[in-house]
Amino acid sequence: MWRGDSLFLLENLVLRDFRIRYRNMSLGVLWSLLNPLVMMGVLTFVFTVLFPNPNKQFPVFLMCGLVPLNFFSIAWITGTTSIVDSAALVKRVPLPREIVPIAAVLSNCLHLLIQILLLLFIVLVFGNRVNKQWLWLPVVWGLEILFACGLALITSTLNVYVRDTRYVVESINTVLFWLVPVFYPFEAIPHKYAEIYQLNPVAAMVLCLRAILMKAEAPYLSTLLKLASVSVCTFALGLLIFHQGKRRFYEFI
Amino acid sequence: MQILSFSGVTKCFQRHARSMLLRERLAKSLRSAPREPFYALRNVSFAVEDGESLGIIGRNGAGKSTLLNIATGLCPPDEGEVHLSGRVAALLELGSGFHPDLTGAENVRINAAMLGLTRRQVHERFDAIVEFSGVAAFINEPLRTYSSGMMMRLAFSVAVNVEPDILIIDEVLSVGDQDFAAKCLERILRLRRAGKTLICVSHSLQTLGDLCDRGLWLDHGQVMNTGPMRQVIDAYASSTIHQPAAP
Numbered sequence: 001m002w003r004g005d006s007l008f009l010l011e012n013l014v015l016r017d018f019r020i021r022y023r024n025m026s027l028g029v030l031w032s033l034l035n036p037l038v039m040m041g042v043l044t045f046v047f048t049v050l051f052p053n054p055n056k057q058f059p060v061f062l063m064c065g066l067v068p069l070n071f072f073s074i075a076w077i078t079g080t081t082s083i084v085d086s087a088a089l090v091k092r093v094p095l096p097r098e099i100v101p102i103a104a105v106l107s108n109c110l111h112l113l114i115q116i117l118l119l120l121f122i123v124l125v126f127g128n129r130v131n132k133q134w135l136w137l138p139v140v141w142g143l144e145i146l147f148a149c150g151l152a153l154i155t156s157t158l159n160v161y162v163r164d165t166r167y168v169v170e171s172i173n174t175v176l177f178w179l180v181p182v183f184y185p186f187e188a189i190p191h192k193y194a195e196i197y198q199l200n201p202v203a204a205m206v207l208c209l210r211a212i213l214m215k216a217e218a219p220y221l222s223t224l225l226k227l228a229s230v231s232v233c234t235f236a237l238g239l240l241i242f243h244q245g246k247r248r249f250y251e252f253i
Numbered sequence: 254m255q256i257l258s259f260s261g262v263t264k265c266f267q268r269h270a271r272s273m274l275l276r277e278r279l280a281k282s283l284r285s286a287p288r289e290p291f292y293a294l295r296n297v298s299f300a301v302e303d304g305e306s307l308g309i310i311g312r313n314g315a316g317k318s319t320l321l322n323i324a325t326g327l328c329p330p331d332e333g334e335v336h337l338s339g340r341v342a343a344l345l346e347l348g349s350g351f352h353p354d355l356t357g358a359e360n361v362r363i364n365a366a367m368l369g370l371t372r373r374q375v376h377e378r379f380d381a382i383v384e385f386s387g388v389a390a391f392i393n394e395p396l397r398t399y400s401s402g403m404m405m406r407l408a409f410s411v412a413v414n415v416e417p418d419i420l421i422i423d424e425v426l427s428v429g430d431q432d433f434a435a436k437c438l439e440r441i442l443r444l445r446r447a448g449k450t451l452i453c454v455s456h457s458l459q460t461l462g463d464l465c466d467r468g469l470w471l472d473h474g475q476v477m478n479t480g481p482m483r484q485v486i487d488a489y490a491s492s493t494i495h496q497p498a499a500p
Binding site for chain 2: 002003004005008009012013015016019020023024048075088089090092093094162163164247248249250
């Protein structure tokens, strides 16, 4: 029933979120860089000075974990609360509602892009070279964004009916910092848990990044397949759940 | 050809008080008697032909906005069927998507995108929109510097420049000073002459009399009268005269 340009609307919503977020900040987008740099600094200190670590490239190792996790946590939580936060819009303007959580996730992508540039900069500073495996980067990042969109579609629907959902998501994000191999290597995980770990797209993502950027290898096919299948399935499931759930949004927000 | 038809539409709203959190939901489901729902619409049926204009009147709380919300697809009916065909521009609220930190120009683009204009159409009509609103001198200033009148004029200007097949307006006609209101009315009449369909809710009986040829009177969710606008207005006006004054 709504006829319009969905992509144009999506683009406008994403730009709008981005502009609102950064327009009133004095240093603007530079703040995107501050959080990962601080985290990297602190964790490097803890895990190389307090707990000695043989890994000479530990800051790169860390950043390969921090950047995807940072993006994922923020994108998921803003996606979760997006429908409830845009209640005025959802109740008054007949537009395709799927656009709201997807725009919320995508509006974090500009922030992400800046952090990826920081990551690549640090990778190069530590002596790694640009290699053709870097061509995998857009694929891998694309899959993570797809996964975040899928989850956001699911949790944004749930959050309308049960407002506790956002607190559950926040708790999961806190736990994820420990369950994703951010500051420990994948090899530290006992073999029996290794398969399950890789099913978590964020963990799979971190492993792929380390393979591409630090070891100049293509990511393992099995890891990549797990990442791709979980991301695509989550997105499809997200669309399905949202489609069913959105019918009664009006009465609950 | 029927552009919009309602047949036997009923809509009720459950009473939700305090049931957004899980613990409240559980408490509510363990409670014995469910609360009586509120019926916003009961067995409403009507149809709007292509090119007609329908004016909906009724007291506050009669169900007019709910009717429009169901017509535009914002919420589904509990019973009955709704059919709508054609491209709709719904002005249920002025300035949807407006944000005070963005400039007037940025807000126009986002509002236009929400109302269904494509990228090219926005590009083509942007100047006309700004010109119509009369705030061209401030279009690159943040919206929070605008007066409420300026904001309303900008919002209305975007809305009248979307040329839909069906224009649905919910009580937003009384905007701006006399000159601007006259401009808006003229623009809506131009859409009418072009054969577009109009569905309009207003408390201003005079405006409805000018704009609409058919009317629908809703009271407590039920259709009281429908027919030529004049007839419906008279029926409604005569009923309110006899209402006892509120204590």
